[in-house]
Amino acid sequence: MSTLSYRTKIELGVTAVVVVVGLFFAILAWDINPKSHEIGPRAVPMFIAVTMILLGALISFVALRFNSIENGNGSDDDVYVEDDYGFADSNITRVFSVIGCGIVYIILFIGFGYFVATLGSLFLIMFAFGNRNPRTLILVPAIGTVVYQYVFMGLMGLHDPAGELLDVTALTNLISGN
């Protein structure tokens, strides 16, 4: 594996992911009742899943075929890789912090409703983006949450369910005007 370029390594990883996803899709498609039709509801999903597996394997084949190290174009360090390709400059902490804020939003939403979920996750995402000023971290989410509550629950009239752990809709309805 040490003779593989960075791009080829990533492409092999892509193949693995695509093949696993394709297999997962094939299992889901296999569970579909084919009915009595000649071309039933299973046919197209199964075709897509199998084609994904084949094309996933083809990515590896082409990547290995054109692996620049095998073509004698230099060492791994010499290989030119386009900006933003691959995960070499990824900041995994930041990636998971954004997704984590979304997961916190869902948990708070179920437990405490829209208002608390918005307040909590806005605070967290601002922190994740590097805001450290305590005044900013308190005031901006508070004002922002009131605006979101008014726009989405008040003006747009969305369903504002009560939290399963704590119901604050009596208070938040004052903001949204419901």
Place this chain on the structure above:
Amino acid sequence: MLDLLGGFVHLFSDLEAVFFVFLAGLVGIVAGALPGLTAAAAIAMLLPLSFHLDALPALAFLYVIGKSGRYGGSIAAILFNTPGTAASAATMQDGYPMTVRGEAGKALKTATIASIIGDYIGEFILIFGAVLIASYTKTFGPTEYFAIYVMAFIVIGSVVGKSVIKGILSTLLGGFVALVGLDTITNAPRMTMGFNELDEGMALVPLLIGVFVISEVIIQAEKSAKDKLDGLGEIDIGNPDANHLTWAEFKRCFPIMIRSSFIGSFIGMMPGLGSSVACFVAYGEEKRRSKNPEEWGTGIVEGIAAPESSNNAVSGPSMIPLLTLGIPGSTVAAILIGVFLIHGIQVGPSIFDTPHSRQLIYALFAAGLLGIAVYGVMGYWGGPFIGRMISYLPPRMLYPFIFLTSIAASYSSRASILDVGIALIFGIVGYGMRRTEFSAAAFVIAFVLANNMEESFRQALLLSDDGILIFVKEPVALAFLVVGFGVMIFRSVSVMRHKRKYPDATPT
């Protein structure tokens, strides 16, 4: 022409629609000028708002954002040396050097005029071309439609990204996700994994928000610690001579704008080939024709006129496949399909048959023409100001609100918290796709088309006495399939040749 006049009457009799055209002009410019945020991302976030509007204001709002967003990308390209949208990548090459020389105002004015000319030419080609083509395509049945869908999948997958295989995989992924839910013919649930909420299928809004907005927020979160916008500090718009586009310069650029507009319009008609391709094709072609090609890239107005007129000319013609075949030629068109369906309008050639939908479409054309003028006026006099305002917005404050808006928009599409989870999942998927050169645009377009494709496939087989051979025996269907596979083979061969020539730089 009378229909178009009727469209203007319809538009101006609906003041709400006119208001949303003006709002869209501003929203699109700002969204397009924000580095990283595309017009498609802005439309995805604002799509739930359109559910609360009548058909014309909703469609006009999103359609004009698509236009003004393309133009807005040029502001970021010229001032910040960062393309606000992929369509503006070519504009940077001459735009930013002009900013460095203190000619930002001239560069922005050139971009505005070029965008307006390109957009108007593209819009008129749409208006007069769509009806003509639709009169032919409305005779198509499920066999032809299946072939068209297959062609669209293959062509879009082949041309939309750097890799043919990954482009087609992107369409397959979008197609599979779209098939989750009740089967349209047998009404049996498929691939719902026990979630009753998925019986209705995956909603478009959380999927769009995931792949376009949340993935961008993740990327901006990665960048926020190390990057800052630069370039604006060097803007000098105080010198009228350096920031005024002279008549002589305009006369030099005008033929370039016209030629590039037709290049962009032609590319726009091809499903999947969007503004990002058009801008480089036009830039390359005009540089090739130029008597002084060595000056291109050093900061000349011609280098802005070509890509900007071309990328905006894509906007109108990219609607032709949508209105004549029901196939979206771009991400924005794919999103508009959802809006049409929400308001009970079936897109495709029959859209021109009923008086109601015909009137609506011509009013939408009128909104497009008005929207071009609106963003043109706003951009010509307000472009530098908008750019300056954006430079004052720190990403650490902006993107948290974009994230929260996208979460709220995901929830609002069906008032389901599951959709927020779906948006997050597709945020990770979109991030992975961007990092590995898969195409989010192909994914979304396939998602929108897949159910119709499967339905026409099964209907065609039910009508067929020859099984699957019907797609070969019908000449029109066969022609579309040949075109699709022909494009794929041609593109694969050209990618392979390029790979052999530059083995380190070209993907699979």
